[in-house]
Amino acid sequence: MKRIAPLAAVFALAACGQGGTTGGDAGDADTASDPLVYQGAITVLQPTQRDSAGLCAFVAESYPPQCEGLPVAGWEWDAVEHEEAQGVRWGTFVVTGTFDGKQFTLTEDPLLLSEVDPADYQPAEPEIGEPAEDLTAAELTAIADDMGERFPATVFGGGADEAHGVALVDALLVTPEMWAYAEDNFPEDAVAFTAVLQPVE
Structure with a gap:
């Protein structure tokens, strides 16, 4: 991607x-509360x-x-x-x-x-943690591709950030469902997001 x-x-x-x-x-x-x-x-x-x-x-x-x-x-x-x-x-x-x-x-x-x-x-810089596992560039690219396939309405790009060992996913916006999917399906801190639209605090 x-x-x-x-x-x-x-x-x-x-x-x-x-x-x-x-x-x-x-x-x-809380996805059951007021929408972001x-x-x-x-x-x-x-x-x-x-x-x-x-x-x-x-x-x-x-x-x-x-x-x-x-x-x-x-x-x-x-x-x-x-x-x-x-x-x-x-x-x-x-x-x-x-x-x-x-x-x-x-x-x-x-x-x-x-x-x-x-x-x-301007979009905020991605918050990149310490990935729990060392993944190859191919594995990170596959993660970014999976996020794009799962959330085609909001994800428009992404790929392997080998310097930080994460899959960097470019999104229009990031929903709680996207965070939950990443946390449930991939190693801890393996996914980082950039987003054009940010939640209003």
Whole structure:
């Protein structure tokens, strides 16, 4: 699975077009309680063949841009400044909302990234512990691939971080279910996450 730099794509798009690990607290959340609220800077795009906007961690370098985004409920293009070309609408925003396993639902109005300090919304550095087992690069890659297959809506990349001995998984956001799956199926501290959207404390 190829790793990519999500915010590099976001800021590249912002320049030409318009517009972490989640901490251990996310893994400790009670999934039966109120849903986690996530926030971060990301490209929102709606292609001509879809009837809803999507959150895009990775954007193809084309004009108009393209992506397969996570559906976002509550989005109104008429309420935000955005770019539009050939029927495609897009922009880069700070979004806040919840995730139900299928779609992201806004809980606050989006903010244009150009109107805030982007440094305030960069993904946190991954929290890497001391892996309980020494795993090969192939084993770590297989773990990252497994996470992507298990959680295709949120995981968009990953691979072996041989320097730290972990599988580094790139995600749109990290849910309690993702933490639980990693803890239940792989050696302790074998998985580390980077996430575009972070839980709001």
